Amino acid sequence: MSAEVEIRRFFETYVQSRGGIITHQTNDTTTVAYPDGSTQDFTYNSNIAKEKNIPLLTSGSPFFQQILQKSIENGTLCQISLNNNDPFDPLIKSYFRDTQETCLNCQKTQTIHGLTICTKTAPCFHQINNGKITSIKISKKEPIRLFQFYYSVNFQNKLRTKNEETFIILLNEENDCTNNVFNLADVLENTLIHVEDFKSKIKPEIYDKLKAIADQKLNTLLRVKTALFDLPLCKEKQMRLRSFERRLRRERRERVISKKHDFDFQKWQSGYETLLQREEESYQTNITVKLQNLLVINTSKVKFEVTLDNKATIQSTVIIGIDNPEAICPLCRKTHTEGYATEDGLYVCEDCIRQSVESGKIYSKKAPLTRDETLGEYFERDKGFVCSVCGKRHSCLIEFKCSHDNTSVCIYHYDVCDVCNMTFSKLNLTYTDEFRRKLCPKHAKRSRNESEKL
DSSP states (O other), X not given: OHHHXXXXXXXXXXXXXXXXXXXXXXXXXXXXXXXXXXXXXXXSOHHHHHHHTOOBOSTTOHHHHHHHHHHHXXXXXXXXXXXXXXXXXXXXXXHEESSOOOOTTOTTEEXXXXXXXEOOSSOSSEEEESOOEEEEEEEEEEEEEEEEEEEEEEEEETTEEEEEEEEEEEEOTTSOBOSOOOOHHHHHHOTTEEEEEOOOOOOHHHHHHHHHHHHHHHHHHHHHHHHHHHGGGHHHHHHHHHHHHHHHHHHHHXXXXXXXXXXXXXXXXXXXXXHHHHHHHTTSOEEEEEEEEEEEEEEEEEEEEEEETTSOEEEEEEETTXXXXXXXXXXXOOEESEEEEOTTSOEEEGGGEEEOTTTOOEEEXXXXXXXXXTTTEEEETTSSEEOTTTOOEEOGGGOEEOTTTOOEEOTTSEEXXXXXXXXXXXXXXXXXXXGGOEEOHHHHHHHHHHHHHO
């Protein structure tokens, strides 16, 4: 409900910035009149939007995204503040889930064969397995200011249609680029974060320094993007240059054959190289860059600790409204988005845990486990069995009992008698030359007796 209120306020401000007024408003539809005499109907209700075929104004809808884009182009968005409700625990719990959930209300989901899959680059939340959150402790909370630059970039080449893209670069106060960007639509979906207007000024020297760093980052991105833009054009470009070169050489040949004029080869060669270079330059991609807007975001950086019921802790940091907190595995020190509370009091990533096939419990690498090379799983050292042939310890899931002496053998050292089809250790099987058969002790003895009689 809070997100809808924020969207209504934002839209009213947008209408006022364009000189429009809301002339009619009901529970179903709203009508806006603009100074040029045009009017527009829209609704906040998805059912009404489908029924009356009018634009839907909700977070993530095409109409709302279009308004955001126009606002950015016209500089309507300038400086905002992101605040959260106290206490901070509900917001942290929205990032960490200790029960299995799917993104049912996420705008970026796809349902495939009845399964809801989130298509975001970063997951909506961190999944905790085998553990429950018992407490959350905030160790530090400090204000932070971020600067998000919006660039409009046009790529143009005569070999393909014009392409326009928006590049977004986010900088912090230390002039460092971040991998994340601020998305207003995602923040408005979170009822625990409030977006408010904020009034302050930026010193010219600070802006110039930020702009220079953003431009440098943009140039790096454009080099990569231009290479990708030109990649499918290389073959056609070379083909056209070869065709142009053949035409120039054909013209030279015709002039030499005609003998109407004295042919100056050096002059022709100089003109030939100039024309060829000019033709090659005509196939280069031209880039036009325009700074659309600068959005200043005032938010908070929070350092916190989550305690689980197995006494393990998750220490992380989050910038409100910008990114999701990351958990770091205490064993491999890598970040992960899904972890496991282990039996030995740790919280580790999926790569650093192995599930015991004997007890069903989950341990970390720190636990005294033995690895089964066949299954690739770990189990307790006092569990499993020792193969009577190879002498190695294996999981009981690949244990076979010899029908002759009841010894244990692994999957690599058992076989079946070709006569009775029972399982035996390879040490207790006889391999005959005749018909290449495998016989157990009983049938091997019977086969020898029959051979002696013959």
